[in-house]
Amino acid sequence: MFSSPNRVIVVLGALTLTLAWVLDFGVIQPNRIVAGTGYGLGEALGLVASVTFSVGMVMILGLGAVASRFRYSLLTAGLLLLLLVLPWGLALFAERQLPGSSTYARTAMGAGFWCLLFLPALMLGECLQRLRAGRGLALILLALVLTSWTLAVTSGDIDSLSILKEYAARPDQFRAALSDHLALALSAVAISLVLAFVLALMMVRRVSWRRPVFGVVSFLQTVPSLALFGLLIAPLSALSATFPLLQQLGIQGIGWAPALLALIAYSLLPMVRNTFVALTDVPPTLLEAGEGMGMNARQLFFRVKLPLAMPVILEGIRVTIIQAIGLTAVAALIGAGGFGTFIFQGLGQAAMDLVLLGALPTVLLALVADAVLSALASTMRSAP
Amino acid sequence: MIELKGVSRRFGEVLAVNAISLVVETGEVCVLVGSSGCGKSTTLRMINRLLPSTAGEILVDGKNVCDTDLQTLRLNMGYVIQGTGLFPHWTVARNIGLVPGLLKWPEARIRERVDELLQLLGLDQEGFVDKYPHQLSGGQAQRVGVARALAADPNILLMDEPFGALDAITRETLQNEMLRIKQQLGKTTVFVTHDIDEALRLADRIAVMDQGRLIQYDAPEAILRRPASLFVETLVGSQDRGLKMTGLQRVGDAMQRHLHPRPRDLDKPGVREHETLRQALSLMLWQGTESLPVMDEDGAEIGIISRAQIWAGGH
Incomplete structure (x- = not known):
């Protein structure tokens, strides 16, 4: 298939090459707080590696500019290779520039490194779209890149990386944060799914429910998250003070209880909206055909309505999970735990690496949830 | 019922x-x-x-x-x-x-x-x-x-x-x-x-x-x-009630049946017995003939349908 130059690839490729050379690839910090010294691509990786990278990038640019037969396959392979070796670039940087004497010294990823991560990832996305590749291939590529990172981390070669140092200082806390974060976000989504389902069913059945329910859940969505978390403290404290049983269950003004309530409140709008639209979008002629053929209400619901509504409901779950994972980070402010704890601690101590230790896994969780649910929804769509 | x-x-x-x-x-x-x-x-x-x-x-x-x-x-x-x-x-x-x-x-x-x-x-x-x-x-x-x-x-x-x-x-x-x-x-x-x-x-x-x-x-x-x-x-x-009527009647019911089926003359166009009088009439108009041979499923000529018979069946 021959076609004209791909502007997206050319622009992003040129940008990657320029920024990789102009911005710092990595930073060496003598300790956690003090600002470090930046190293450009050449200094960071040495002549051989940086020239190899540049030549590779120029080839990618060329493939983007000149029409050729297998260009998107070749581009995909090249960009994948770049993303795979990226963590090992950090290892090389640490080996070359980290002073061996100091145990406090650490390496950090520079702006150039982030560009090398995100711009090629964007280009890869463009290539996959041009190849009309399914979600499956995208998931495989993502898994490969994650594997490379996992290998790099477990090899110990990038232990000097600031974010890993922060992790090494608190592995138990990190694990607790992960499980708190997931438990909070997922249980909020699960509970809101059940609630939304019941609400949507009532709204399908009774027209008079539609406006008030949409009104309330839309209103909840407009309350700023910090405010809602804060607003729930007072009533919950009062409740738990009045009923000791609640206190024994761990329900207090701060902690997981108000966080969960707020997260459920925020999850309701996307969940109710999608479930309601999904259920009402089933063509009435189908329902009438089924009814006229002798299906009872239960059979009609479980065999026709629900299966036809499923892709849209899944889409609602996807949006809600991503939103809940993000909001759970804020819930750390009222002592709910999760990755937000690191973010707020880091902000308090002016330790950006600790902020990163909270922010990166949050983003990663959201991306994984997105990928998994999109794949699920698309398989349901393709096999109707 | x-x-x-x-x-x-x-x-x-x-x-x-x-x-x-x-x-x-x-x-x-x-x-x-x-x-x-x-x-x-x-x-x-x-x-x-x-x-x-x-x-x-x-x-x-x-x-x-x-x-x-x-x-x-x-x-x-x-x-x-x-x-x-x-x-x-x-x-x-x-x-x-x-x-x-x-x-x-x-x-x-x-x-x-x-x-x-x-x-x-x-x-x-x-x-x-x-x-x-x-x-x-x-x-x-x-x-x-x-x-x-x-x-x-x-x-x-x-x-x-x-x-x-x-x-x-x-x-x-x-x-x-x-x-x-x-x-x-x-x-x-x-x-x-x-x-x-x-x-x-x-x-x-x-x-x-x-x-x-x-x-x-x-x-x-x-x-x-x-x-x-x-x-x-x-x-x-x-206006076209008459034509619609002919569409309701089968050629087989209006035709004059031969005593014995005859081999078919392949040059002459014909109708089948399950076809309607309307189809027969249309074919007559097109061919400019007064009558048509009627065939059974095997193609043997089993009778003849004429304009007069269609007229008789038409009202």
Whole structure:
């Protein structure tokens, strides 16, 4: 298939090459707080590696500019290779520039490194779209890149990386944060799914429910998250003070209880909206055909309505999970735990690496949830 | 047998169906015809109780439909609607097997029945059962819709403008299919359409409806010969009534039969005995002849049809 130059690839490729050379690839910090010294691509990786990278990038640019037969396959392979070796670039940087004497010294990823991560990832996305590749291939590529990172981390070669140092200082806390974060976000989504389902069913059945329910859940969505978390403290404290049983269950003004309530409140709008639209979008002629053929209400619901509504409901779950994972980070402010704890601690101590230790896994969780649910929804769509 | 006794249906202020009484004998095809909004669909949907009737009673084989369990009633009535109503997430096989499945037939018997029906409707191609509705043409989909209605061998077939959304050629093919199925299975059928030609073609008896009232209920020929009102006359088209009449009669009934079949003269055009007088007339006009030879299925000449015989049958 021959076609004209791909502007997206050319622009992003040129940008990657320029920024990789102009911005710092990595930073060496003598300790956690003090600002470090930046190293450009050449200094960071040495002549051989940086020239190899540049030549590779120029080839990618060329493939983007000149029409050729297998260009998107070749581009995909090249960009994948770049993303795979990226963590090992950090290892090389640490080996070359980290002073061996100091145990406090650490390496950090520079702006150039982030560009090398995100711009090629964007280009890869463009290539996959041009190849009309399914979600499956995208998931495989993502898994490969994650594997490379996992290998790099477990090899110990990038232990000097600031974010890993922060992790090494608190592995138990990190694990607790992960499980708190997931438990909070997922249980909020699960509970809101059940609630939304019941609400949507009532709204399908009774027209008079539609406006008030949409009104309330839309209103909840407009309350700023910090405010809602804060607003729930007072009533919950009062409740738990009045009923000791609640206190024994761990329900207090701060902690997981108000966080969960707020997260459920925020999850309701996307969940109710999608479930309601999904259920009402089933063509009435189908329902009438089924009814006229002798299906009872239960059979009609479980065999026709629900299966036809499923892709849209899944889409609602996807949006809600991503939103809940993000909001759970804020819930750390009222002592709910999760990755937000690191973010707020880091902000308090002016330790950006600790902020990163909270922010990166949050983003990663959201991306994984997105990928998994999109794949699920698309398989349901393709096999109707 | 289906009996409607003074059946009415009110939507708020509007009387959609106004005291309709009619009887559909077992094995007969009754076509409800009228312009849109005349209450014909409403009447049909009261028979399987998709809509409750406001007044009057509907008896199926002598039993009031309101006294029959809703599911049992509907499972014994095949239902075909315009635009098929096939479930898009089910294969052809699963769609056709819907009612047998609801009746808890064993899997093997359902599969057998599906194959049987696909054969009946000329859909028995390799791999057809595993297709999804969106992979079918309009005609194929509606055939599947008819197969689905026939699946559990119901006594009664209800068809609500089943061919309304199809193109003219596909519609005609499916009408022929309906006539064949009618001859083969002899189901008591209530068929709704706004197309008077379709009604004349398929019906044993036609019920002409207007503004919720039954205007005339009669055999197609009687409807053409003796329209009960100006409305019916306009509906059947007073201008080409004669031609429509010839469309109701078979060549085999009007021709002069030879004592012994003769070998056919291949140069002379001819008609077959199951074709209509209208087709014979058209061929005569085209050929400029006064008479045509009539063939049987094997192509032997078994009689002759002349203009005079068509004239004699035409009124």
